[in-house]
Amino acid sequence: MLDALSYGFMQNALIASVLISIIAGIIGSLVVVNRMVFLAGGIAHTSYGGIGMAIYFGIPIYLGASLFAVGAALLLSFISLKQKNKMDTFIGLIWAAVGMAIGVIFVDLTPGYNVDLLSYLFGSILAVSRDDLYFISILLVVIILTLTLWYRDILAVSYDSEYAALRGVPVKFFYTFILVLCALSVVVAIKIVGLILVIALLTMPIYIAQKLSSTLAGMMLYSSALSLLFTLVGLALSYTYNLTSGASIILVAAFFLVVFLLIEFLHHR
Amino acid sequence: MKPILRVENLSFAYEKQTVLENINLEVFEKDFLAIIGPNGGGKSTLLKLILGINKIQSGDIKIQGKSSLQFLNKIGYVPQNTNVNTDFPIKTSEVVLMGRTSKKIFFFGYSKDEQQKAKEALEKVGMKGFANQKIGSLSGGQRQRVMIARALFTNPKILLFDEPTSSIDVAGQKKIYKLLKNLSKEITVIVVSHDLSIVLEDATKVAYINKTLVLHDALLENKKFDTKNDHFCEVELLHMLGNSHKKSCSC
Numbered sequence: 001m002l003d004a005l006s007y008g009f010m011q012n013a014l015i016a017s018v019l020i021s022i023i024a025g026i027i028g029s030l031v032v033v034n035r036m037v038f039l040a041g042g043i044a045h046t047s048y049g050g051i052g053m054a055i056y057f058g059i060p061i062y063l064g065a066s067l068f069a070v071g072a073a074l075l076l077s078f079i080s081l082k083q084k085n086k087m088d089t090f091i092g093l094i095w096a097a098v099g100m101a102i103g104v105i106f107v108d109l110t111p112g113y114n115v116d117l118l119s120y121l122f123g124s125i126l127a128v129s130r131d132d133l134y135f136i137s138i139l140l141v142v143i144i145l146t147l148t149l150w151y152r153d154i155l156a157v158s159y160d161s162e163y164a165a166l167r168g169v170p171v172k173f174f175y176t177f178i179l180v181l182c183a184l185s186v187v188v189a190i191k192i193v194g195l196i197l198v199i200a201l202l203t204m205p206i207y208i209a210q211k212l213s214s215t216l217a218g219m220m221l222y223s224s225a226l227s228l229l230f231t232l233v234g235l236a237l238s239y240t241y242n243l244t245s246g247a248s249i250i251l252v253a254a255f256f257l258v259v260f261l262l263i264e265f266l267h268h269r
Numbered sequence: 270m271k272p273i274l275r276v277e278n279l280s281f282a283y284e285k286q287t288v289l290e291n292i293n294l295e296v297f298e299k300d301f302l303a304i305i306g307p308n309g310g311g312k313s314t315l316l317k318l319i320l321g322i323n324k325i326q327s328g329d330i331k332i333q334g335k336s337s338l339q340f341l342n343k344i345g346y347v348p349q350n351t352n353v354n355t356d357f358p359i360k361t362s363e364v365v366l367m368g369r370t371s372k373k374i375f376f377f378g379y380s381k382d383e384q385q386k387a388k389e390a391l392e393k394v395g396m397k398g399f400a401n402q403k404i405g406s407l408s409g410g411q412r413q414r415v416m417i418a419r420a421l422f423t424n425p426k427i428l429l430f431d432e433p434t435s436s437i438d439v440a441g442q443k444k445i446y447k448l449l450k451n452l453s454k455e456i457t458v459i460v461v462s463h464d465l466s467i468v469l470e471d472a473t474k475v476a477y478i479n480k481t482l483v484l485h486d487a488l489l490e491n492k493k494f495d496t497k498n499d500h501f502c503e504v505e506l507l508h509m510l511g512n513s514h515k516k517s518c519s520c
Binding site: 155164213 | 320321353354363
């Protein structure tokens with residue numbers, strides 16, 4: 001098992017796991033407490049349209065996916081602030097049509113055989129490149145900087161946006177900003193668990209963390225630690241038994257969540 | 270004496286439906302004003318206009334003689350439903366700290382000075398020992414008191430309550446009333462409420478809003494009902510208001 005660490009791709013995979021776990025812990029917490037899980041799902045699937053176009057036009061995948069994801073985040077933020085009652089329609093639209101359909105069509109149009117398709121759906125952490133690591137690191141720095149400067153405002157907006165608005169906090173700005181950070185985080189998380197499973201990574205560790213912590217910051221720390229645990233255990237299983245990494249990670253998370261729920265259930269009885 | 274809050278010729282309509290018509294109201298320091306009236310009568314709309322959530326369409330609202338929007342930190346607000354987001358991982362003291370209005374950028378966490386102020390605000394509402402508890406672990410009444418502490422955090426001149434007891438049990442309600450009465454010795458208190466015991470026992474003025482506003486203060490000088498034992502229904506009070514209305518109001 002340890003000899004695996006001598007491979008460059010394995011080292012990259014481990015670094016990526018650590019960075020993405022922290023990102024998923026922080027952003028997942030924000031997504032859950034702001035009840036944006038469904039929105040995050042829409043964003044994840046929309047980014048597939050960007051992946052398809054990036055493959056077709058030969059531009060970097062992250063760039064294409066980020067553009068689509070951020071575009072979706074801005075659109076959803078606009079709709080949820082202006083026309084909340086049409087939210088479901090729009091999420092459906094971008095989830096299925098703009099996202100998956102455009103992605104699939106563009107991959108169809110791309111000449112040659114495309115092996116990479118599945119890796120975006122289910123993740124390919126073993127294929128993390130150095131450039132990917134730079135992209136992920138920058139995102140993590142931006143997230144941590146944002147929290148350092150505006151933790152109180154973000155907390156206020158997330159807990160009670162009506163009251164925060166009364167106190168002069170720019171609620172719409174922070175709501176949009178959280179969604180954009182969520183979009184970028186979804187894009188990097190696609191790398192390790194794939195876009196179908198990304199929502200699981202952004203919610204399962206968070207659920208446990210929410211029960212364990214009495215502050216939002218604490219929830220973020222717990223979530224990050226749990227994500228890292230699940231990712232590393234999943235990765236080890238994936239390496240040992242030659243399984244798809246993303247699916248292994250999510251199954252490990254699901255296993256721990258079920259155990260946690262059982263303990264909670266027995267405890268309350 | 271100058272009024273602390275003055276509403277002048279205020280009218281408001283949602284699209285084409287007029288909700289408030291030519292409202293005039295003066296509230297003085299240490300008044301305890303109860304606003305009553307039927308659902309949809311415009312109580313909450315008036316509250317939202319005072320708080321600057323709804324934009325004033327015609328007329329004016331002034332606090333100490335100036336536009337109310339400049340004085341939002343002089344108004345403490347306690348919202349109606351305090352049972353939202355009870356799963357949220359946030360400590361009681363952090364909820365109170367939300368009350369601050371400063372535009373300064375803070376690095377992670379809170380200054381000692383602010384923590385101290387939050388503790389003082391919690392002490393005022395009798396929740397000192399709960400500063401580090403998760404907000405979700407408190408009872409409805411306790412949570413309501415924390416929301417009052419949050420409103421007190423900026424040392425407001427006026428405290429606005431929207432149905433302060435609608436989401437808590439009877440025992441909790443009694444404590445809230447007592448607290449409101451104590452607070453009204455130092456701060457102007459405005460309460461929108463369906464609960465008539467508060468209106469009759471504690472309020473110094475009662476405003477009845479149903480599109481238009483009728484102000485009563487004579488009502489309370491000759492109280493006819495003992496509210497300590499009985500809870501009584503709105504119909505009775507409206508009846509009463511109707512009578513005293515004839516006797517004491519010129520309108």
